[in-house]
Amino acid sequence: MKPPGNKRDILICLVLILFVIIIYWQAKDFKFVYYDDGTYVAERAHVMAGLTWDGFKWALTATEAGFWHPLTWLSLMIDRELFGNNPGGYHWTNVILHILNTLLLFLFLKRAAKVPIRSAIVALFFAIHPLHVESVAWLSQRKDLLCTFFGFSSLMAYVYYSESPHWRRYSVVLVLFILGLMSKPMIVTFPFVMLLMDYWPLQRMMMKGAAGNGIVTNAQELCTGRRPFGALLLEKLPLVVLSVIASVLVIFTEHKVQALTDLKVLSITDRFANALVSYVKYIAMMFWPANLTFYYPHPVTTPLAQVTGALLLLAVITAIIMLIWRRKRYLFTGWFWYVGTLVPVIGLIQVGPHAMADRYTYVPLIGLFIIIVWGASDLAARWQSGRLLLWVLLIVTTGSLSVVSWWQVSYWRNSVTLFEHALKIIPENYIALNNLGQYYITNGAYDKGLAYMNSAIQVKPKFGPLYYNVGLAMYGRRDYGKAIQYFKKAEQMTFVDDENRRMLGDCYRLMGEWRQAVDIYEKALEINIENVSARYGMALALMEMERKDEADKELRKTLLADPHHLSARKILMLLALKRGDMTTVVTEGQKAVANGSADAEVHKMMKYAVGETTGMDKDAFPVHPSKDNGSENKQK
Template structure:
């Protein structure tokens, strides 16, 4: 046993290695169609990487209903290093999770001086399947990144409490600010420090039990609160910015949708359900729909549990100080996202427990040791039990987490699993249908859009999406009916208005198409799809000047789809015979998107018209490499090769 303890640092390394193995499926996982498009794959600023303009955007823009500049910068850095390969983005998330796990161990061990209990808490945090969402979801970079700086802030605090000085206080503030710049959920940090002051630091004068760390001075509680005034001011500022950002983005749920009574009831249920899911680590999904008002008997049971645990932690404030800290850690950190201020359509989310659940891990681990102690078990018996049960627990959690990580393989796998484990999940049906649309499974997609609409008939997003599916199948009347239903619910939706325009454009109803495109632009002047589609229609009609104005508008908006605008301006210039200018725009399109098939084909045609057949052949071949078997491109290539062969025969 002495030899085992002397090599105990190897156990920390073992947990880290085991965590890497456990999360290894994420390296084969793709981006998903839920937030990853907003955060990475369809975000023009992120896809450009680190530039001065994008750096400024990260700190000034309210985007995706949030303000978290450090998160945006981390995604840009990933693009700079890994490009659009999801492997690298997943790797970054896992690295931060490993750092967070290790820092948690260092903090607990430094504060409490209990190695083995700190190690077990680290293992629970690192390996519990409840945290897969925070690690395996690329969009949840904000979670692991914010926690990294949050842990560094607590680590800095362990130095400050030994020798209180402004010099040592500043790193605490700096790390806390960085944590908030990644995700505002860290606002409860000052409250957490007060809990740690009670236990394990023992800084509360007269009320705290002195721990091993006798060098730390005790102070009256009001002094400890005053000490954290700068941190509380930082929290208040962050709350104000977050409220502004989410209110501006429409993320805050209406009290007309869920009354305060319903929100409070759901919060009580959620507090209890999270603990149940921690103890019964199965059936984790990406989204749990808001259940509305829970049944009375469930609400009573959950309320009694919360009252019992809260009362017990207060009654054992001095005798079991770890219980007070652990329980209120959980209640306090989770409070901002428990649903009192409703954000989104979910009733709860596993990612919200990433840091709050640490409090429960602490409570459980220290409680079990306390139980063994009160039963007066010998150290040898305790060591034997721990040596048997802890490895079994660690292995079991590793297997479950490994299995859970595999569900994040792609959108179809993830949302099918979520549908399997939840009820009435209209959002999961919609996103599964989106994945099937991308894979060309249009009829299956229509089935799941229909399932979403059976659950929520006024779900405008699914109405718009099923309209797109109907249009792809040529069911124009069904598409129009779906779009009109969606517009009755959301009349200013620029995407649905544009899709209506597309239907009329395809049916040669120019006037109606233009009307809907212009409505979309009226409600959102920066909606590039409407500008591009309207430009295409005007160019087809011969109104080249107006068409060009819409393409130029897309370039000035400086968002995504700039390559399409350059390609279309090239087509417009080619129509007028200005082939050199057309080629320049095609090249700009290819600079943005090197595998843009249409641009390769169009520049090939332009080069062929100029007589530069070698370059034309090169671009036609590149276009065929992107979409093999395309009959139009094959025709262009064969024609260019024929001309090239004739030129060689004639000696040109």
């Protein structure tokens, strides 16, 4: 006896939740990894400050990470408020978002297609597939999960709108879509997905075809609520306009942070070749998810045989689908869902040095899952024992995928487990060598870190960030002369980066070459005016040059960008003490107390300023800017 609809749906949702929890439960103990997690959390002052008004205003305009995604920043700030410095809490938020995305996929597909069990199996594959582990276990992919949450919500709202079109329902679709774009512009293809859904499973599209003796009339079509293709396309126009704006914006922001690969480095031909091969590789990895890693180096030149084979295979699949698309409509929607939603990340506009990435399949694989589930169900219906065989295959597949995913999740436990696993898969993975070297250098194991860096340089001698990280090791050893050589070498390798210049400035400052340091800091700020460490370093150098008014100005700018910068606050208070400006001492001290950054020295200076401390001269608070190394060094 089948359970009633509502009880059945609740049971399905509970099963889906259970699978996700079993696979990802271990994430609660995971750490931040040396792969963008610093950029998004640990080294991002506004995020580390928690949910503040200043942080909210910053999030609305920030593009430092290459995207305009204010909702992603705000979600991380909320995590900071909830979990503090515990990375496990941030990871668990990702898991919760994956659960919500899984449930939304099931619910909107079930309502659209009116086939609960098939919809549930598609959602199950989405929940447990190893290719989706990267999107969930990697903290920095919060943006993918959040934009998918709002994207799926917009699809659910669109299904409701299709049942009874009204501007109020359409406005809900529009708002949810905008929220998705504000999380990450990955969902720019969703207007296209909605158009595919109009064809199947919603069947809103007016089709001319055989029905009995011939033609279905327009009147008959209109009675069923179907509309011409042009009308449905026009209906999506506001969404398309938003997608175009978001696409242009992301190209601008990625170019701003120098993340776009130049055509001189990777030609159009090479990009198309890699795109074709990647389409096929993703399909192969879906069926056989082995040797998955966080980074796949770009081959630059793809073998002609691979390109030709991929092109032929894709052409054959597309041709077959176009021949039978009227009889098996799910094939058309599923295939072009896969092909279409991959377009923004297939590498035609190349961001970063990778050839492909597991995370890019988070939404596109749904199209293939639809083809597999609906296709297998149709095939099983053709013979008597087909249904039983199908359930056996489902159980085996579910068990296998769950086990592989559990292991894949475990590799994301920390930087060492992630990068060592990657090197087992691809020994010459220079990004893994670089990042593992970063980890050891940051933790003081310079010899071990430099060994990995040197191995990476042998693989990719013209990759600028490698020289930057060797420079950090030399800086950590206080060998500032050698550090300068490597920071300069990094810039020669087209690594024009604000942090590289900031560290170069720090080296000059600590060697007593203050004028040179100020010049370098100014160049760092030309790249990123919000580089707090560069501005603070410049203030210290200006103080050494006795340009204290200018130093005071830079310290105030530092605190405007990062109100929790205690060193800048204390030096500003010390300068005020030296010139007898007790009002500024008290005012700045109160600000530090208010935001929780004040320490014993702050309170001591405040007491002196208001006359509570007697028998102590203001020279008891010496200023030694040359001994201040600034904030933490950021890894690349």
